[in-house]
Amino acid sequence: MEERVEYWSKRWQVEDSPWHKTDVNRFLLSYFDRVKQIKEGKLRIFVPLCGKSHDLKWIYDQGHEVVGLDGVEKPILEFFQEQGLTYTKGSEGAIQFYISDDGRLKIYHSDLFALDTSICGKFDGIWDRGSLVAILPEDRVRYAKLLKSLLNENFAYLIDTMQYDQSQYPGPPLSVSVEEVTKLFGDVCDVETLLTVDTNADPLSAASYKLRFNLDTCYEIILLLKPKANSV
Numbered sequence: 500m501e502e503r504v505e506y507w508s509k510r511w512q513v514e515d516s517p518w519h520k521t522d523v524n525r526f527l528l529s530y531f532d533r534v535k536q537i538k539e540g541k542l543r544i545f546v547p548l549c550g551k552s553h554d555l556k557w558i559y560d561q562g563h564e565v566v567g568l569d570g571v572e573k574p575i576l577e578f579f580q581e582q583g584l585t586y587t588k589g590s591e592g593a594i595q596f597y598i599s600d601d602g603r604l605k606i607y608h609s610d611l612f613a614l615d616t617s618i619c620g621k622f623d624g625i626w627d628r629g630s631l632v633a634i635l636p637e638d639r640v641r642y643a644k645l646l647k648s649l650l651n652e653n654f655a656y657l658i659d660t661m662q663y664d665q666s667q668y669p670g671p672p673l674s675v676s677v678e679e680v681t682k683l684f685g686d687v688c689d690v691e692t693l694l695t696v697d698t699n700a701d702p703l704s705a706a707s708y709k710l711r712f713n714l715d716t717c718y719e720i721i722l723l724l725k726p727k728a729n730s731v
Contacts (some may be wrong), residue, residue, distance in 0.1 A: 505582065511520060521553070522553060522682065523553045523554055523557040524552075524553075524554050524628055525555050526657075526659055526694065526721045527558075527626060527630075527657070527659075528557075528692055529627070529694075529721075530657060530694075530721060531558070531561075531626075531657070533655060533657070533693070533723055534623075534624040534626075534655040534657060536724065537623060537624070537653050537654065537655050537725075538623065538653065538657070539712065541562055541564060542563045542564070542565070542623040542624055543561050543563070543564045543565075543566065543620070543621070543622045543623050543624070543651075544558050544565050544566070544622060544623065544624045544625070544626060545562050545566050545568075545619070545622040545624070545625045545626075545649060546558075546565065546566070546567040546568075546625070546626050546627075546630075546678060547567075547568055547611060547625070547627060547630040547646070548568065548569055548570070548611065548629060548630040548633055549567035549568060549569050549578075549606065549630075550569055550571075550574040550578075550629070551574035551575070551577045551578035551581065552567075552578075552628075552629075553582075554626060554628065555567050555578065555604065555606070556578075556582045556584075556604075556661075558626070559599075559603060559604045560613065563603070564603045564604075565603065565604045565605075566604075566605050566606070566607070566619055566622070567604075567605070567606040567607070568606065568607040568609060568611055568614060569606065569607075569608065569610070569611065570610055571608075572608050573601070575597055575606045575608055576597070578606065579597060579599075584599050584600075584604065585598065585599070586598055586599050587599050587600070590635075591618050591727075592618065593613070594607055594608075594609045594613060594614070594618060594639075595607070595608045595609070596608065596609075597647070602667035607619070610698075611642070611645070612638075612641065612642075612645065614645065614649075615648070620701060621634070621649055621650060621651045622649055622650060622651060622654070623651055623653070623654055623655070624654060624655045624656065624657070625646060625648075625649070625650070625654075625656040625657070626645060626657050627657065627658040628657075628658075628659040628660065629659070629672065631658060631660060631675055631680075632659075632660055632661050632670070632671060632672035632673050632674075632675055633671050633672065633673070634673070635673075636673070639675075639683055640683065642683075643684055646684075647684065647687055647688075652726070653726060654724075654726065655722075655723060655724070655725055656684075656688065656723070656724035656725070657721065657722070657723055658680060658721070658722040658723075658724065659719065659720075659721055660675045660676075660680060660719070660720050660722060661673070661674055661675065661717065661718070661719055661720070662674050662675070662676045662677070662717070662718045662720055663712075663714045663716060663717040663718065664714065664715065664716070665693065667712070667713065667714050668712040668713065668714055677690065677692060677720060678721065680722055680724075684724055687726065688724040688725065688726065688727060689725055689726070689727050689728060690722055690724055691722065691723045691724075691725070692720060692721070692722055692730065693721040693723050694720070694721040695718050695719075695720050695721075696719045696720070697716070697718060698717045698718065698719050699714070699716065700715060701719075707729065
């Protein structure tokens with residue numbers, strides 16, 4: 500855990516966290532209805548490597564149960580403070596967590612790969628923004644195996660990924676193509692592309708990736724993963 504988390508911890512400590520957005524992700528707002536279609540009522544949603552994302556509170560405010568995880572404690576504490584949520588601290592085995600007083604929002608402070616269903620249970624949905632694209636290539640198969648194990652039989656898994664020429668910029672965010680997502684998850688998931696955005700041309704992108712990273716082309720792609728048609 501130490502080597503994987505140290506890089507991110509140092510950046511949070513010096514407030515160098517450009518991946519953190521001050522509002523709710525616009526693609527989550529646009530496509531969360533697709534997640535809600537899987538069943539009526541309250542959903543359990545997992546947000547891996549969540550930092551202090553406003554997305555957590557937005558999903559929580561829709562009445563759902565939200566579970567996040569981050570390897571760095573600082574943004575977790577800041578999340579509860581900034582969102583005005585009172586919480587208690589607890590642990591399950593060696594893993595610490597912070598949980599809202601009503602029990603509907605929990606964030607684990609842990610190495611992602613220490614998590615399993617005996618600790619967190621299973622989920623109806625996953626919102627993966629800034630997580631898959633932060634995972635080193637050599638860890639992606641392990642990542643996909645873990646995330647697939649956390650899904651209920653019926654599920655909806657939204658991914659916000661980036662696709663560009665990795666030789667032009669080392670990341671993060673790393674480039675994870677639709678083809679690679681399909682290779683990682685296609686054994687149990689059908690992968691649907693909901694939206695492809697040319698970030699160099701999109702006026703709503705936070706900043707042109709051409710300007711920020713000198714990328715000739717860069718696409719932000721929103722994917723929806725659901726159970727394979729013949730597996731439910």
